[in-house]
Amino acid sequence: MTGRVIGLVFGLFAVATTAPAVAQIEIDITRGQVEPVPIAVTGLVGGTGPERQLGADIAAVVSGDLDSSGLFRPLDPRSFLQKPNQIGVVPRFGDWRQINAQALVTGKLSVGGDGFVDAEFRLWDVFSEQYLIGFRLRAPRNKWRRVAHLIADAAYQRITGEEGYFDTRIVYVAETGPTEARIKRLAIMDQDGANHRFLTDGRHLVLTPRFSPTLQEITYLSYLDGHPRVYIRNIDTGQQEILGKFRGNMTIAPRFSPGGNKVVMSVTLDGNTEIHELDLRTGVQLQLTRHPAIDTAPSYSADGKRVTFESDRSGTQQVYVMNADGSGVKRISFGKGRYATPVWSPRGDWIAFTKSRGSVFYIGVMRPDGNDERLLSTGFLVEGPTWAPNGRVLMFFRDQPGGGGRNGRVRLVSVDITGRNEREIVTPTDASDPAWSPLIPRKALGSGPDVR
Amino acid sequence: MQRAMVISVLLHLAVITLVYVGAPHLFENSPLQEAVTTATFVPIAEARNLPNALPVAEAREPEPSEAPPPQVEDTPPPPPPEVAEPEPPPAPAPVEVTALPAEIQRPRPKPMPPARLDFESALQSLEKMEPAPRVPEPETETTSAAADPIDQLLAEADTPYRLDTPLSQTEVDAIRSQIQRNWNVPAGARDAHEMRVTLRLRLRRDGTIEHVEVDERDRVRMQSDPFYRTMAESAERAVRKTEQIQYLSPEKYEQWRDIKLTFDPREMYG
Numbered sequence: 001m002t003g004r005v006i007g008l009v010f011g012l013f014a015v016a017t018t019a020p021a022v023a024q025i026e027i028d029i030t031r032g033q034v035e036p037v038p039i040a041v042t043g044l045v046g047g048t049g050p051e052r053q054l055g056a057d058i059a060a061v062v063s064g065d066l067d068s069s070g071l072f073r074p075l076d077p078r079s080f081l082q083k084p085n086q087i088g089v090v091p092r093f094g095d096w097r098q099i100n101a102q103a104l105v106t107g108k109l110s111v112g113g114d115g116f117v118d119a120e121f122r123l124w125d126v127f128s129e130q131y132l133i134g135f136r137l138r139a140p141r142n143k144w145r146r147v148a149h150l151i152a153d154a155a156y157q158r159i160t161g162e163e164g165y166f167d168t169r170i171v172y173v174a175e176t177g178p179t180e181a182r183i184k185r186l187a188i189m190d191q192d193g194a195n196h197r198f199l200t201d202g203r204h205l206v207l208t209p210r211f212s213p214t215l216q217e218i219t220y221l222s223y224l225d226g227h228p229r230v231y232i233r234n235i236d237t238g239q240q241e242i243l244g245k246f247r248g249n250m251t252i253a254p255r256f257s258p259g260g261n262k263v264v265m266s267v268t269l270d271g272n273t274e275i276h277e278l279d280l281r282t283g284v285q286l287q288l289t290r291h292p293a294i295d296t297a298p299s300y301s302a303d304g305k306r307v308t309f310e311s312d313r314s315g316t317q318q319v320y321v322m323n324a325d326g327s328g329v330k331r332i333s334f335g336k337g338r339y340a341t342p343v344w345s346p347r348g349d350w351i352a353f354t355k356s357r358g359s360v361f362y363i364g365v366m367r368p369d370g371n372d373e374r375l376l377s378t379g380f381l382v383e384g385p386t387w388a389p390n391g392r393v394l395m396f397f398r399d400q401p402g403g404g405g406r407n408g409r410v411r412l413v414s415v416d417i418t419g420r421n422e423r424e425i426v427t428p429t430d431a432s433d434p435a436w437s438p439l440i441p442r443k444a445l446g447s448g449p450d451v452r
Numbered sequence: 453m454q455r456a457m458v459i460s461v462l463l464h465l466a467v468i469t470l471v472y473v474g475a476p477h478l479f480e481n482s483p484l485q486e487a488v489t490t491a492t493f494v495p496i497a498e499a500r501n502l503p504n505a506l507p508v509a510e511a512r513e514p515e516p517s518e519a520p521p522p523q524v525e526d527t528p529p530p531p532p533p534e535v536a537e538p539e540p541p542p543a544p545a546p547v548e549v550t551a552l553p554a555e556i557q558r559p560r561p562k563p564m565p566p567a568r569l570d571f572e573s574a575l576q577s578l579e580k581m582e583p584a585p586r587v588p589e590p591e592t593e594t595t596s597a598a599a600d601p602i603d604q605l606l607a608e609a610d611t612p613y614r615l616d617t618p619l620s621q622t623e624v625d626a627i628r629s630q631i632q633r634n635w636n637v638p639a640g641a642r643d644a645h646e647m648r649v650t651l652r653l654r655l656r657r658d659g660t661i662e663h664v665e666v667d668e669r670d671r672v673r674m675q676s677d678p679f680y681r682t683m684a685e686s687a688e689r690a691v692r693k694t695e696q697i698q699y700l701s702p703e704k705y706e707q708w709r710d711i712k713l714t715f716d717p718r719e720m721y722g
Contacts (some may be wrong), residue, residue, distance in 0.1 A: 025619055026712040027628050030719045032635030033689070034574050102636075102689060127692040161641055161682030349642055362578065374577035384605070392640060418640040421578030 036073035037159060039066060040101040040126075042084035043077070044109035044119060054117070054144060055084075055109045061148035062105060062155070064156070064192060065166040068414075069156060069393070070421025075101055078274070096126045103132075105155055117141050117261070121151045123158055133158045145194055146440070153439075165388040166191055169437040170395070171209045171218050173234075174198060175430040176408060183393065186220065188235065191436075193426045199235070208253060208384075211437045214260035214345075219243060221252055230254040230265050232280075244278045244285060257300045264288070264298040264307060275309055277324075288326035297341045300324070301368065302348030302391075308332075308368070310340045319353055321368060332370030341384060347391025350417060354383050354396075363396050365417060376419045386436045392417055395425070397432040574639035574720040619707055626699045627711070635690035637717050638682045645721035647683040651691060653711040659697040664688060667712075687715040 009178050028051045041063045044055030048216075059077075066072035076149070087106050107121040122134035133154055139147050141375035146167060153164025167422040186199040186206050200206055207228075209220040220328040230251045233240035243254065248265045254265040260280075267276045267287075275288045275298045289295040293313035300307055308321045319333040319342045333339040337357030344351050350365040355375065361382045364375040381399035395414045403407040412434045425431070638644060650667035666674065666684050674681040691713070700708055 024710045024712055025624065025708060026714065027624055027631075029628060029632055029635060029687070029690075029715045030717070031632050031711060032637040032686075032715075032717065032720070033633070034637055034639045034720075037636060102693075125689070127689050128685075157678075160638060161678040161680075196589055347642055364577075370712065373576060376576075376578065391642075416640060418574060419578070 006307070034420075036071055037102050038075055038100050039072045039103040039105065039159075040075045040080060040096055041066070041077075041105040042080065042087065042107070043122070044107040045085050045087075046109045046111075048111075049122060050243045051109055051111055054111065054141075058107075058109070058119070058144060058148040058151070059105075061145055062152045062193070063291075065149060065152035066156065068192065068423065069329060070416050070423075071156070071160055075099060078295060084202055090131075091124055094125070096124075101126050103155070103159055105151065107151070115141050117144060117147065119147050119151075122155065122200055123155050145190065149191075150442075153181050162392040163389045163439070165393065165436075165439070167440050169314070170412070170425070170434050170439065171211060171437070172397075172412060172427070172434040173206060173209065174427070175432060176202075186218075187427075187431075189427070196428060199233070199238070208433055209435045210255050211435050212256045212260045213258055214436050216437070216440070219254040219256065219261075219263060221254070228252055230263070232263075243280075244276075244283070246276065246285065253297050255299050258302055258304045262300075262304075264300065266296040266298070275307070275326075284375060286326075287322075288322070289329070290326075299343045299351075302346055306344075306368075308342040308351050310342060312402070319351065319366075319370075321351075332366065332368070333373075335373055343385050343387060345387050345391040346389055349391065352385040352387065352394055354385065363394065363415070365394075374419060376415050376417070377407045377413065377422055380382045382413075384433050386434050388414075388436050389438045394437055395434045399432070574637060574644065574717065619704060623700065623704075623708070627697055627708070630697055631690055631694050631713065634693040635715065636686055637720060638679075639684050639720075641679045641682060643679065644683070645718045647680055647717065649684045649687045649715045650681075651687055651713040651715070653691060653713055655700075655709055655711065656704060657698060657705055659700050660695065661691060661697075664691045683715070683717070687713070690715075 001079040040088050041059050043052065043059040046052045046055045063074035079099050081098060082092050084106065091104055097292055101281050102125070103123040104126055105121065106124070107119060109117060109119045111117050116138055117140070118136065118138050120134070120136045121133040124130065125132050135154065137147055137150060139199040149164075149167035152166045156162070156164040156166070162438060167190055168191045168420055170191055171186060171188045174185045175182055176185075177183045183202040184205050184207070185202040186209055187196065188199055189196040205223040206248045207221040207449055209218050209403060211218055216235045217232060218235060219230060221228055222231050223229075224231065228250050230243045231240050232243050243263060243265075244251070247269060250268040252266050252268070254263050262280060263278045264275060265278070266273050272292060273296055274290065275295050277286045277288055278284075279286075288298070288307065289309070289311075291311065291313050293311050295309055295311045295313070296305050305324050306318060306321055307324055310317050311320050312318070314331065317338040317340050319339045320331050321331055322329040332351075333353070335355070337355050339353050339355050341354045343353070345365075349367070351368055352363065352365050355362040355364055359380075360376040361379055363377045363382050363385050366373040376394065376452055377396070377398075379398045382396055383399075385394050385396045387393070393414055393416055395412055398413050400409045400411075410430040410432050412424060412427060412431045414425060425434075464636075641647075649670055652663075652665055652667055653661065655661040656662045666688060670684060674684050695710075
């Protein structure tokens with residue numbers, strides 16, 4: 001009897017548990033691919049021959065930008081089934097699916113008599129057949145590369161969810177001449193290497209240029225008056241001045257705060273190097289560290305509330321984090337080897353650093369609490385990481401020694417924070433100490449409405 | 453003495469004849485035997501692996517384009533996999549092309565994606581790569597497909613005659629692997645590891661997608677978090693790109709018509 005009851009109970013239980021399982025299946029997808037998004041970038045359609053040429057040039061720059069990010073794979077225009085000038089209001093999505101494009105960039109362009117370009121851009125999701133984003137833009141014709149960068153930024157941002165970084169510039173130290181008489185000049189170029197020019201003539205040694213996050217200003221180290229001093233310089237006017245009046249005989253390693261109104265740097269006085277903060281508006285100076293060890297290479301957190309820096313107070317170079325007022329110093333690097341030049345990501349989630357172990361150098365990232373350390377690149381000498389404004393890409397320089405007394409080769413290299421897509425940046429001369437600018441303000445495009 | 457000599461010579465002769473006659477025979481036989489073993493082995497593997505084994509599908513991709521492979525251990529793939537038994541007649545209805553001009557209604561050959569590297573982690577670290585170039589995956593769908601054939605036998609054994617059984621693990625894995633193949637995970641996005649997205653999927657009888665949408669609860673977060681929106685869109689794209697789920701038993705349609713898909717990239721950031 002009891003046996004039967006138990007059997008019945010179990011039977012009911014079995015029915016109760018299996019019934020809902022039949023109603024709907026649930027499947028977890030826990031793995032996928034990491035590969036570039038295939039994207040079709042059509043030339044902006046124009047009425048006249050020169051307009052069509054400009055439209056094609058812009059499309060080529062957009063493709064180049066997206067390709068360089070490693071997150072997109074622009075498709076060969078020769079594979080397009082629907083020609084750009086056939087695209088009316090809505091593209092024929094089937095044609096684009098067939099060539100396996102996931103996203104599609106289309107646009108129009110006209111050049112006015114006033115020398116301004118009117119460009120229109122649209123981004124489409126091919127698989128869901130949806131319009132994603134678009135804008136119209138008016139810009140002087142000679143700024144057409146910026147139009148392309150803005151289109152690439154918009155497409156990148158809509159598809160990846162991150163802010164773009166193509167409409168930016170790079171300042172770096174251009175190096176020429178033999179090792180014993182090296183000439184170092186400040187140089188600036190667009191993020192893709194275009195519009196390259198030198199800012200200084202090379203008579204004085206310059207080092208560690210850094211961008212202001214809000215203005216087109218840079219700060220750097222120069223031996224202009226014979227001593228290493230931190231200078232601030234306006235890129236457009238070329239005006240420069242010494243930053244702060246420190247009693248020390250040497251100021252190095254400057255870096256702006258996220259708001260751009262403060263600078264942290266190292267000041268060496270009587271053989272001891274400490275980190276100081278300088279308020280650019282009030283001129284007030286504040287000493288942040290007090291320790292007989294060498295404290296240098298400070299960098300603000302994204303919110304400006306903390307500062308990371310390197311110090312040899314433990315006996316070897318390691319990375320530390322402290323509050324912006326100098327309190328709460330905490331060591332965060334505990335791996336094997338020496339850690340130097342920490343740089344806080346603009347996104348706030350990583351700190352990039354240079355690590356050396358034995359005779360090998362690495363560029364790596366770790367969380368601000370020191371966890372999740374990952375090494376992204378390596379070399380005989382890799383150094384000086386700088387972040388793209390979206391905190392997704394790092395640039396640094398790599399020094400490859402030359403054999404047999406010849407000069408080595410020093411080049412800028414970029415790498416994605418996933419550790420993929422390492423690329424060398426093309427520069428006319430040897431290049432070191434890169435600094436990535438913030439996004440260039442849109443109004444710098446010149447007059448004209450700026451319709452979003 | 454002479455007798456011993458004669459015996460020795462005779463024996464030697466016997467051995468030489470044996471070798472002469474027998475050895476070629478031995479060599480002739482061996483390839484034949486090999487061929488037999490492969491021929492019997494492959495069809496079994498086909499039947500088992502088709503639903504959930506990614507590598508098999510990939511390995512077969514290049515074949516059609518090339519000349520018939522010589523005499524490798526590959527036998528020509530058996531035309532229709534046994535799993536897809538009484539598939540309801542044609543129904544190659546093109547998906548979601550309603551708004552488009554008539555000329556593209558022709559069933560388009562789905563371009564095969566290029567073979568991909570097997571994926572381990574969305575993030576790459578040199579240090580991890582140095583000592584052990586490739587850390588074996590903790591949980592692998594690929595090996596599980598090849599392993600425990602008994603489980604699979606059991607899973608398949610009850611399909612023909614029990615219509616009310618829930619989908620077997622093999623079938624669930626088949627659906628998973630087909631979508632996983634098309635999911636391009638946005639790696640490197642901030643907090644990408646904390647982004648679970650749930651999709652509601654409705655299938656037609658032929659396995660094509662009738663409807664797919666992000667679950668209502670997750671749509672709220674899409675509005676405010678662009679990274680999350682990217683993740684959700686990548687999941688939706690994976691389903692749309694799959695177009696048609698294959699190797700589903702039609703008699704179980706009621707069970708796989710509505711599917712709740714949860715995309716969770718956390719494992720890839722381990």
